[in-house]
Amino acid sequence: MKLAKYTKFREENFGGVLFETRSEKVYSLNPTAAAIVREIVPGIDEQGIVERLRARFEDGGGALEAEVKAYLGSLRQLGLLED
Amino acid sequence: MTPPEAKTVAPAQDAPGASTGSSDLRAPLYVAWQVTNECNLACLHCIEESGPGKAFRDELDDSEVFEVLRQLMEGEVPYLSFSGGEPMIHQRFFDMVEYVCSRGGQLKIETNGHYLTGENCQRLAELGVKAVQVSMDGASRETFNKMRVRGDFDVALAGIRRLHAAGVPIEINYSPTRFNMHEIGAAVDLAHELGAYSFYTGRTMYTGNAVKTWRLLEPAEAQYETYFATLRAKTDEYRGRMRVYYHEMGLLEELRYRLQNPAALLIVLPNGLVKLLNALPFVCGDFRRESLSDIWARFQRGWEDQRVRQFVDDLATDPNKTSALHQWVTL
Numbered sequence: 472m473k474l475a476k477y478t479k480f481r482e483e484n485f486g487g488v489l490f491e492t493r494s495e496k497v498y499s500l501n502p503t504a505a506a507i508v509r510e511i512v513p514g515i516d517e518q519g520i521v522e523r524l525r526a527r528f529e530d531g532g533g534a535l536e537a538e539v540k541a542y543l544g545s546l547r548q549l550g551l552l553e554d
Numbered sequence: 555m556t557p558p559e560a561k562t563v564a565p566a567q568d569a570p571g572a573s574t575g576s577s578d579l580r581a582p583l584y585v586a587w588q589v590t591n592e593c594n595l596a597c598l599h600c601i602e603e604s605g606p607g608k609a610f611r612d613e614l615d616d617s618e619v620f621e622v623l624r625q626l627m628e629g630e631v632p633y634l635s636f637s638g639g640e641p642m643i644h645q646r647f648f649d650m651v652e653y654v655c656s657r658g659g660q661l662k663i664e665t666n667g668h669y670l671t672g673e674n675c676q677r678l679a680e681l682g683v684k685a686v687q688v689s690m691d692g693a694s695r696e697t698f699n700k701m702r703v704r705g706d707f708d709v710a711l712a713g714i715r716r717l718h719a720a721g722v723p724i725e726i727n728y729s730p731t732r733f734n735m736h737e738i739g740a741a742v743d744l745a746h747e748l749g750a751y752s753f754y755t756g757r758t759m760y761t762g763n764a765v766k767t768w769r770l771l772e773p774a775e776a777q778y779e780t781y782f783a784t785l786r787a788k789t790d791e792y793r794g795r796m797r798v799y800y801h802e803m804g805l806l807e808e809l810r811y812r813l814q815n816p817a818a819l820l821i822v823l824p825n826g827l828v829k830l831l832n833a834l835p836f837v838c839g840d841f842r843r844e845s846l847s848d849i850w851a852r853f854q855r856g857w858e859d860q861r862v863r864q865f866v867d868d869l870a871t872d873p874n875k876t877s878a879l880h881q882w883v884t885l
Binding site: 477479481483484485488490492493494497 | 578579580581583630632633658660662684685723751752797818
């Protein structure tokens, strides 16, 4: 799993941005979303991302794993993530 | 935990980051760098007044060029373009491309297509440029060669075919005039045949060389209506195969939009000066004297400057103000 070829990530004070340079679309990321993408960049897999986030965020009701999965799905749907 | 969310904050525009709230960003998202004003062609409509012997006397030297590149890469600017003039004329062109691409920057080259030899296309492919955008202002030799003085339709066409053979992503740019607008449908078809993944066009600006040649170029509004109707149809025809981008908005509307939504974009001139926008005369920085972060801060303030708002307001009553975009005003 990695960011798509033409997708660039940059951290910002508000979280981060994903910039898809072929369509020239910019996606604004909140801090949690940025935390997930930060783990994607060095090649951490889905389970690894969940574990790392559990160490940083409170996993109320065990929803974190599902949320990460859903988020990665939305990135794939937008063409920002590839396997 | 807050559910993660990705949202589109800017529609696809020629200037990415158009609606990002650029003041929230710590650096630009896009730097469009005119690396030289020298050009092998002398196009009728050139907004930069480029041409043979038109290099600025004070263009950045090698060490200054690479100092700017260092700052852009360290500042994590994700997307750059090199244009001109003709960027491939620059004596360090391939070194500059390599510098950006090897550091993970995404780079677009905007060229007239006359230096796209097999060897050069192969190098561009190996270096991993994001795209090469070639200006093709005509679907025939007759219109292309009329517009692109000293240019040759067949040379550009052969260059694009070599890009495609090398596997370099291709974009085509088309500037409309009264004598080439009727070819727009054929031009879009040709772009697709050549393997382009994007086609860009809009309205030709009354500035640069176009000020002197406007009587030859100026399209009638009725021509524009037909032009954009054709583009709407072509957009549908090529959906999913090639993106057709066109901007129907006139310059005044565009600038009014930008005043409210400055793009996260710096325009760097060959001498290191930085403009707010190509279609404005205002300079908000100088890479010879200032750092990227200082220039970025000045850029933010620049968009709030009353002189910028006044220029846009005045444009409503005097559209010819664009004829003086090269008389820079430092903010």
